[in-house]
Amino acid sequence: MKHVLDSVESQFEMFQILNEDGKIVNKDAMPDLSDDDLKELMRRMVYTRILDQRSIALNRQGRLGFYAPTAGQEASQLGSQFALEKEDFILPGYRDVPQLVWHGLPLYQAFLFSRGHFHGNQMPEGLNAMSPQIIIGAQYTQTAGVALGMKKRGKKSVAVTYTGDGGTSQGDFYEGINFAGAYGAPAIFFVQNNYFAISVPVEKQTAAKTLAQKSVAAGIEGIQVDGMDVLAVYAATKDARDRAVEGAGPTLIETLTYRYGPHTMAGDDPTRYRTDDLDNEWEKKDPIIRFRKFLESKKLWSEEEENKVIEEAKDEIKKAIKKADEYPKQKVTDLISNMFEELPKNLQEQMEEYKEKESK
């Protein structure tokens, strides 16, 4: 009788390129990125950290709505998006607004999404993405469909989705990776394992030692990556993308990461379920600090440059908030008109009713 669990689990080791000290520990895996690319990755991470800080502040001032903080997860989010092409289709979870922004979603629309205005979900022409999914895991089955559609169209592109550690407990998680595997569809499934699904720790979520090993059940490739190492995340995503467009099927990528903030700004209190020690331990692994060390050692980054990015981010955020403020308020008649291509009689009648109400 052969039991396989130990041998499967031991195969899933964390893939890392850049360690906490900003030193390359896996030279062979170093991705082929130009100096400009490396600087751009840093720029995006710094910008996104500022976006997070400003979003939290705006939320506290009552100037933003639903917001899920992102600090700590920049390498996971942006390292993966950086490996994508414009034609790749992103199906994000609710915390994955930064990937959408860097894929082409105007910042003011990200703010409108947060404020609960449908224009925030209205992807501009040419932006291949869905708005952030609220139901945990639903985006996984949809990703299988987008990827199968790309395969049927003969496109050289991939469908990319994100969930968290909690998402891997959903039936849709298994159904999505299983469908994509069965069809050999070009998909990349991310699990950003930040160790807590709101408050429930990952060890209460599953008996599995890694979340990456769940790929084995679906017969697809899986890898566990240091999610605080932007180079490792980029390299793993690039590899998964290359294989997918060549017809090698989907990949499940687990990134080990941490959200410094609360689950959302709607009253979650992480001190109920996390210790300061744990927070401190993860902050030492910070993706921006280690990447800054790496870039400084290569003489590619300076405090001056970083300050320039911070100022640029603050300025653009300010302009985007202004634009969001100025955007026409949402009306019930807007909602009605978005229900069907042609309104049936009940909605036509309700449209008239609300047109009158709104004209008063």
Place this chain on the structure above:
Amino acid sequence: MAQMTMVQAITDALRTELKKDENVLVFGEDVGQNGGVFRVTEGLQDEFGEDRVFDTPLAESGIGGLSLGLALQGFRPVPEIQFFGFVYEAMDAISGQIARTRYRSGGAHTAPVTIRSPFGGGVHTPELHADSLEGLIAQQPGIKVVIPSTPHDAKGLLIASIRDNDPVLFLEHLKLYRSFREEVSEEEYTIELGKADVKREGKDVTIISYGAMVHASLKAAEELEKNNIDAEVIDLRTVSPIDIDTIIESVQKTNRVVFVQEAQRQAGIASHVISEIQERAILHLEAPILRVAAPDTVYAFPQAEDLWLPDHKDIVEKVNQVINF
């Protein structure tokens, strides 16, 4: 013209659309080589290839998500849920996702998905293979619910559903699949969604129904005619949205209404339609509107199923009550 059962008419509609539009994809559990458990997709994989007509893994939520994803790539998916009792597994995909796609995205994305599924009862299946769950989806804004009662209607309505740029749930009554044949044109034709059909004209009472109960209603109308009661029978054909104009026109003529549904009393279409009638035409009514429906239990076990399901005798009884009120 050919004589077709409803199964054949539906297959014909699928073939018509697979031929006409290369974006149409037909898929589900066992729909490929097996031709579906009711043989609705028989021969389609051989004719159109595995790229267009294909089996899925056995997971209804996955089928729903797959459909939406394919729609996002410009396809016109026609998935099958093998039995509509299995829809609980796909509720988020249908009501939480597909039905909301246009709305959620402000029209940036649409989901022209036609979900086909057998429903209804009377054929002694195991549990959750027969049920009348149309009310669950009819309650969800953003998706149309279409239920044909004849082979001719099935073909025209299914083609119209597939061509519709919004999602449609297309429910095929198990008992009607092979219960009779009728003339069905081999040409392509559509029947407008959201339009009811007066299946029998009459002046004394309006019987409103859909699906298999249309036939029980027509049988009841024949019985009633022997007693000089002239019943009008309206087949809703689309249960969401409701064709309220056709209903009100009939109510203004007959002044009496019986609503007939196979679903339980507490669940469904009757309550909604009756509310609409009383809001719009109460002064035309000479009697309360009565319902013929199944009792409010979970769907009947097969041994009690025939007693549990409403039949034409129940309809005759309720019609007599509204006539003699």
